[in-house]
Amino acid sequence: MVMSTRVLQLALGWITAPNSVTLFTLMALFFSVVLVAFINRMKFVKRVNNIPGLPGGITILGNASTFLVPPEEILNRLTGYVAALKSSSPVLRSWAGPFPFFLLFTAESFEVILSSSKLIDKSRDYNYLEPWLNTGLLTSTGSKWFSRRKMLTPTFHFKILEDFVQVFNEQSQILIEQLHDALKVENELDIYPFITRCTLDIICDTAMGCNIEAQAKRDSEYVKAVYMMSEIVAARQSRPWIQPNFLFQMSEYSTKQRKVLGVLHGFTDDVIRRRKMERKQQNHDHATENIEHHQFVQKEDDSFVPKKKRLALLDLLLDVSVDGEVLSDLDIREEVDTFMFEGHDTTTAAINWSLLLIGSHPDVQDRINEELDRVFGNSDRPATMTDLNHLKYLECCIKEALRLYPSVPVIGRKLNEDTVIHGYTLPANTTVGLMTYILHRDPKHFPDPELYQPERFFENNSRGRHPYAYVPFSAGPRNCIGQKFALMEEKIILSSIFRNYHVKALDKREELILLIELILRPRDGIRLRLTPKQKSY
Numbered sequence: 001m002v003m004s005t006r007v008l009q010l011a012l013g014w015i016t017a018p019n020s021v022t023l024f025t026l027m028a029l030f031f032s033v034v035l036v037a038f039i040n041r042m043k044f045v046k047r048v049n050n051i052p053g054l055p056g057g058i059t060i061l062g063n064a065s066t067f068l069v070p071p072e073e074i075l076n077r078l079t080g081y082v083a084a085l086k087s088s089s090p091v092l093r094s095w096a097g098p099f100p101f102f103l104l105f106t107a108e109s110f111e112v113i114l115s116s117s118k119l120i121d122k123s124r125d126y127n128y129l130e131p132w133l134n135t136g137l138l139t140s141t142g143s144k145w146f147s148r149r150k151m152l153t154p155t156f157h158f159k160i161l162e163d164f165v166q167v168f169n170e171q172s173q174i175l176i177e178q179l180h181d182a183l184k185v186e187n188e189l190d191i192y193p194f195i196t197r198c199t200l201d202i203i204c205d206t207a208m209g210c211n212i213e214a215q216a217k218r219d220s221e222y223v224k225a226v227y228m229m230s231e232i233v234a235a236r237q238s239r240p241w242i243q244p245n246f247l248f249q250m251s252e253y254s255t256k257q258r259k260v261l262g263v264l265h266g267f268t269d270d271v272i273r274r275r276k277m278e279r280k281q282q283n284h285d286h287a288t289e290n291i292e293h294h295q296f297v298q299k300e301d302d303s304f305v306p307k308k309k310r311l312a313l314l315d316l317l318l319d320v321s322v323d324g325e326v327l328s329d330l331d332i333r334e335e336v337d338t339f340m341f342e343g344h345d346t347t348t349a350a351i352n353w354s355l356l357l358i359g360s361h362p363d364v365q366d367r368i369n370e371e372l373d374r375v376f377g378n379s380d381r382p383a384t385m386t387d388l389n390h391l392k393y394l395e396c397c398i399k400e401a402l403r404l405y406p407s408v409p410v411i412g413r414k415l416n417e418d419t420v421i422h423g424y425t426l427p428a429n430t431t432v433g434l435m436t437y438i439l440h441r442d443p444k445h446f447p448d449p450e451l452y453q454p455e456r457f458f459e460n461n462s463r464g465r466h467p468y469a470y471v472p473f474s475a476g477p478r479n480c481i482g483q484k485f486a487l488m489e490e491k492i493i494l495s496s497i498f499r500n501y502h503v504k505a506l507d508k509r510e511e512l513i514l515l516i517e518l519i520l521r522p523r524d525g526i527r528l529r530l531t532p533k534q535k536s537y
């Protein structure tokens with residue numbers, strides 16, 4: 001105590017009455033600290049620069065001159081550089097200002113990162129989602145991620161997903177009606193917004209158990225807020241000057257974001273509150289056998305049974321929450337919001353890319369039609385789980401579309417330890433970008449990579465392929481928890497479209513402008529000509 005008081009007095013003495021000796025000591029101390037930091041930084045920069053990299057890096061801005069281009073040029077820049085340099089190195093270094101990052105594009109390097117149970121921290125890009133998603137499953141790390149993943153895995157169990165088939169069918173039917181109406185005006189349209197509204201309705205129903213009717217009414221505040229939030233995140237990704245939080249706060253986007261978050265969080269909070277009340281009421285009814293509140297369904301033998309209420313992912317979260325002891329309402333909200341984000345943009349993009357590719361390959365479409373005829377005949381009944389298992393060729397078409405246009409084109413990780421890749425040691429605290437878009441075009445695993453060939457995914461042809469050569473849903477411990485959900489949804493929406501229409505893509509692949517944001521999407525949508533298959537509504 002005496003000692004620390006003395007130190008304090010000395011320090012105060014220095015501050016209040018500096019003399020030349022103390023000033024000199026202070027300055028020497030300051031310069032020593034700066035010098036040590038400078039030497040360490042130089043050593044670090046040397047270590048990083050030992051790894052082959054992109055040309056054009058300058059001291060402060062890094063490779064900004066390379067990547068500070070309009071968003072629609074970024075993908076071309078990246079693929080161009082990797083194509084030019086990959087023969088000299090299977091890892092490429094780049095600098096985002098003072099921060100190094102490494103581009104990875106080989107199955108071997110993907111395996112090192114994705115199979116690790118330690119390298120699970122997300123890169124900076126995901127921070128822009130945090131105001132909305134907080135630290136839900138997608139953005140969290142460490143023990144929080146681990147326990148949430150364990151808790152949420154059963155929510156995507158086969159049995160639960162089976163219940164969602166009905167939602168997929170109902171919403172696909174609405175989609176067909178919407179298309180039918182739109183086609184009365186013109187038989188060519190941009191399909192992207194139609195699919196977006198359909199997947200939004202699906203995810204709202206399956207995640208929260210509520211129907212926002214994004215397809216029927218087009219002016220939902222919540223839907224507009226989801227669009228706006230995705231735009232803000234994309235804007236931050238492509239504009240370095242609004243990436244630091246303090247600069248973002250000064251931008252116009254910050255005000256917009258505050259408003260949008262009010263709508264998004266307000267909506268989810270409200271759904272959670274109402275659902276909890278309903279469940280309480282149901283428990284009460286159950287306890288008092290007051291079944292008047294139940295709806296009834298008629299069975300084939302004309303008897304009536306209480307309608308089983310379909311559980312939403314939210315119900316399963318409420319089940320594991322144990323009245324807030326295990327998961328608070330805020331914890332539940334971040335997971336529901338995460339499903340809302342991760343569960344609609346990804347599938348929307350994937351369905352659109354499939355439509356573009358199938359609509360550009362009449363031979364592929366013929367085979368799909370043959371398969372649909374085999375499975376459904378002339379009937380327009382909804383698809384069942386068994387039907388989905390029989391749509392094997394359609395599944396290969398979907399997988400091949402996800403190869404060429406993976407919805408998540410880059411997976412970002414922050415390295416929390418030194419990591420050896422292809423013999424190079426990538427230092428801890430740097431970032432890696434796993435370029436799925438480029439990996440999936442490696443001719444070693446996919447000969448003639450630009451060709452759309454669904455048969456690559458036939459069982460015989462997939463055998464022996466490197467397990468990390470194709471990873472649209474990522475792989476390892478942090479893979480996509482919703483991949484089965486996504487495939488089922490895609491199969492039902494696509495089969496509904498092909499059961500009703502002949503599809504012709506009006507855009508040429510090579511002419512489309514691709515935006516590489518968190519999601520890979522066509523800047524100007526996907527234009528299709530849809531010709532009805534002798535159906536009348």
Ligand code: HEM
Binds near residue numbers: 479
């Ligand atoms: C075609 C559709 C989809 C694709 C291509 C896709 C792809 C991915 C990828 C690549 C990741 C890893 C991201 C990373 O590590 O940075 C991921 C994670 C995730 N996905 Fe999906 N996804 C799709 C659909 C869905 C759906 C429908 C849901 C939910 C209903 C979902 C929920 C999640 C969640 C919660 C995570 C985080 C998992 C974790 O970190 O433990 N995804 N997805």
